[in-house]
Amino acid sequence: MTWKTWISASAIAFTAFTAGQLYHTEQAEAARGEETYQLLDLFADVFERVKRDYVEEVGDDQLIEAAINGMLTSLDPHSSYLNAKHFEDMQVQTKGEFGGLGIEVTQEDGFIKVVSPIDETPAALAGLQPGDFITHLDGESVLGLSLADAVEKMRGPVGKEIRLTIQRVGKEPFDVTLKRDTIKIQSVKSRMEGDVGYVRITSFSEQTEKSLREALDDLRSKGGDSIKGYVLDLRNNPGGLLEQAIAVSDVFLDKGEIVSTRARDAKDTQRFNARPGDLTKGMPVVVLINSGSASASEIVAGALQDHHRALIVGTKSFGKGSVQTIMPLPGHGAMRLTTARYYTPSGRSIQALGIDPDIQVEPARIEAISAQNEMRSEAELRNALKNDTLKPSLGVKPANGLPPSQVRNDQTPQADTDYQLARAVDLIRGLAIYRSKSIQ
CATH class of the missing domain: 2.30.42.10 (PDZ domain)
Structure with a gap:
């Protein structure tokens, strides 16, 4: 057999193999389509029987909405259906x-x-x-x-x-x-703790970045040249808008990636980078977190930690590392669907793991005793997404559900009654001394 004949025979064999493979692929797709139609028939059958035989009359819209919501909530704890009223409420809430x-x-x-x-x-x-x-x-x-x-x-x-x-x-x-x-959510509060600027962010709504910049300007005017650094308090901050988390991180960073989001399709990966200009001009920053710090709070803490821009102090965060997209359904509200995971600049996924503080500082001992059995983390939620960066054999280790701050939530905590905040202020002063000696 000549080499030309061999190539020709090989081409025919490859063509036959490709055609066979295509045939089997089409068969598999047809089988899946048939199975889908059978399942839809099952749904229609159940729907009709409930309408006909349930002990009380039930409206079509109620049954359909419940079915849709059941489908979405079975995926993970953060996907759900929003009817028109709930969708309107959500839009109002994000405005603060x-x-x-x-x-x-x-x-x-x-x-x-x-x-x-x-x-x-x-x-x-x-x-x-x-x-x-x-x-x-x-x-x-x-x-x-x-x-x-x-x-x-x-x-x-x-x-x-x-x-x-x-x-x-x-x-x-x-x-x-x-x-x-x-x-009315005042998402940013600030004051001076002696010679240290204190900023608390309670949630990430549309006005958060603007309010943060105003707060920092106010602290600089009050502290003047004596200000030694800043404490950013994200404890018990449940999160909010992704773009606001990026904007808040950007306030403290001069360059580099803030966060990336990765969807099922690799081409939908997005990376968000800091713009030049650190509003605090490189001054020491300590970020306070605890197990009530979730989602957008963890994006900020993770970005500043990975860039070594801030020390993270407190207890392990909640561990919500997924992104939800609100998809309007014209005339029928919207659905909130988990569409991506987010990753810190170093490539970490904190889904079900949380952010580990650089320095673990638990609340005052009296509170630790009263809440020692409390466990709170994303990993504990039913149907929580798995962390895709862990080897399957390792599983997911839940975040430490450590107790919340000893300070009641009816007031912004003060350093003289808040052990974690007091340690953060001490760290800022120590870092400021080290920084001044390094510059000399």
């Missing part, structure tokens, strides 16, 4: 003002779990704590309610009361009566 109790919640084992109360709101003033479970609303169990339905029940006319039954680790269930209020 909404009506309700002032509490960030998630759902776990059918109950509503407190992620973080918002400072100076009815929930915070009543002493609700991260990790509390809400089991009943006005005496009715929350079991069977979707997260969106439970949130809707907690909202209502300003001034109207609602009774929450709370299950807290180590305590008997107890009731708390809250009066609904207009929640």
Whole structure:
């Protein structure tokens, strides 16, 4: 056989193999399509039987919305369906003002779990704590309610009361009566702690970066040349808008990647970089976190940690390393779908792991004893996404669910009563001394 004949025979064989492979691929796709139609037929059958035989009449819209929400919530704890009213409420909330109790919640084992109360709101003033479970609303169990339905029940006319039954680790269930209020989130608060600037960010809404820049300008005018550095307090900050987390990180960084997001399709990977200009001019920064610091808070902490721009102090963060996209459904609200994971500049995924502080500082011992059994982290949530950077054999080690700060949420913590903040201020002063000697 000549080499030309061999190449020709090989080409025919390759063509035959390719055609066979294509045939089998088409068969597999056809089989999958047939299976999908069978499952849709199953859904239609169940739908019709419920409409016909359920003990009470149920509306088509109620059944369809419940089915859609069930499909989304079965994926992970953060995907869900938002009907038109819930979608409108969410849009109002991200603007930084909404009506309700002032509490960030998630759902776990059918109950509503407190992620973080918002400072100076009815929930915070009543002493609700991260990790509390809400089991009943006005005496009715929350079991069977979707997260969106439970949130809707907690909202209502300003001034109207609602009774929450709370299950807290180590305590008997107890009731708390809250009066609904207009929640105006002042997401950034600041003051001088002696010669150290203190900035607390409670959430990441549309005005956060603007408010942060104004706060830093105000602190510089108050502290003048004597200011030694800044403490950025992200404890019990449940997160918010991704673009605001990027903008806040950019305030403290002069260059480099802030965060990357990676979707299922590699071509959809996005990288976000800092622009030139560190608003604090390289002064020492300490970031405070705890297990109530989630999502956008972890993006900021991770970026500043990876760039060695700040010391991270406190306890391990919540571990929510996923990105949700709000997809409007014209005439039917929207769906919140987990579409990507985010990664810190060094390529770390903190999904279900959290950010480890550079220096672990637990709250005052008295609080650690009272909440020693409390566990709060993303990894504990039902259907939580796995961390795709870990080897399968290693599994996912939950974040340390360490207790929250000993300071009540009804006021911005003061260094003389807040052990973690006091240590952060001490670190700033120490870093400032080291920095001044290095410059000399």
